[in-house]
Amino acid sequence: PAYSDKIVWNAGIDPTVAANKTLDSTNLLMADTPPAPVLQKAYTSKKKQLSIAPLGIYYAALNTQVPPFNNVNLRKAVVAVENRNAYALDRGGKLVATVATHFIYPEVPGFKEAGGMAGFKQDFVSHPSGDHSVACKYMKLAGYPHCKYTGNANVLIVGDNAAPGPQEMQTVQSGLTQLGFKTTIKAVPQQTMYSKFCGYVKAHVNVCPTAGWIEDFPDPYAALFVPFSGQAIVPINNSNWAVLNDPKVNKQINDAAAITNQSQRFKAFAQADKMIVNTAAAIPEVWSDNAELEGSTVHGVLDPWNDDWNLSFSSAK
Secondary structure: OOOOOOOOOOOOOOHHHHHHHHHOOOOOEOOOOOOHHHHHHHHHHOHHHEEEEEEEEEEEEEOOOOOOOOOHHHHHHHHHHOOHHHHHHHOOOOOOEEEOOOOOOOOOOOOOOOOOOOOOOOHHHOOOOOOHHHHHHHHHHOOOOOOOOOOOOEEEEEEEOOOOHHHHHHHHHHHHHHOOOEEEEEEEOHHHHHHHHHOOHHHOOOEEEEEEEOOOOOOHHHHHHHHHOHHHOOOOOOOOOOOOOOHHHHHHHHHHHOOOOHHHHHHHHHHHHHHHHHHOOEEEEEEEEEEEEEOOOEEOOEOOOOOOEOOOOOEEO
16 A cells, blocks of 8 residues: 555546646546546547546436337337447547447456347347438337327436536437437536436436446446346436336346356346347447546556555555
């Protein structure tokens, strides 16, 4: 341990300001991910002050319990039309984002059994730039023969108002608009997004496109149970943002959790992953790499389990 004499936390700073300030400093560590423009600047001109490691997934949750997305084929159409390449660019591009195809992410055991990068190859999730013809197929199955939504619902999109949240919401909105949906974007602070909207079941938010998940321990149970099991739904501070409560998915996750043989366990969780993809409860946007910035004379040390700065070991040189 470095046993620093003093550590000072500053909160509430604009992410772009904080990122630039960190790069220009000698003794700062930035605890949050820098916005894409500053990330590019760091990579091209101050690479020694940048650390990158795999960390979690970002997805757009579609509320399965309230109209219009209580229709599984309508959800599949939305997944199919989504431009996940654009979402990856919103988050900073290939340096920190890989287009996702399912919900067990690369650093989690079971990723290989779930098909690795290719996933399970369902048609509605196989086109990273979006495919209107595939989306049209599912719109017709949902009861919209002209491939346009003609219902009365206005889709509420709620997300983080800090970058890249607004860009991500606009990317998701663009796909919905192509299918004829009327939408309303509500950008709020992240804390509010979780406490009053996406994490508050009675708020009935249709789409939460800036949702992310990181496993608490290296096992596929930690990647899938809380965000996708109906047994994990709670009225307040809920993390199953799609409010998915599919009995078959719940059972598969529980059955997989009871298996102690690792090979069999990972295969069982891969099957649960496939079932979740088939519910189209969320658009698997990107598998994330966590980018962290440090001052020019700081020796930053990352925790191996969550890729955040370990302040016991990080030090000013």
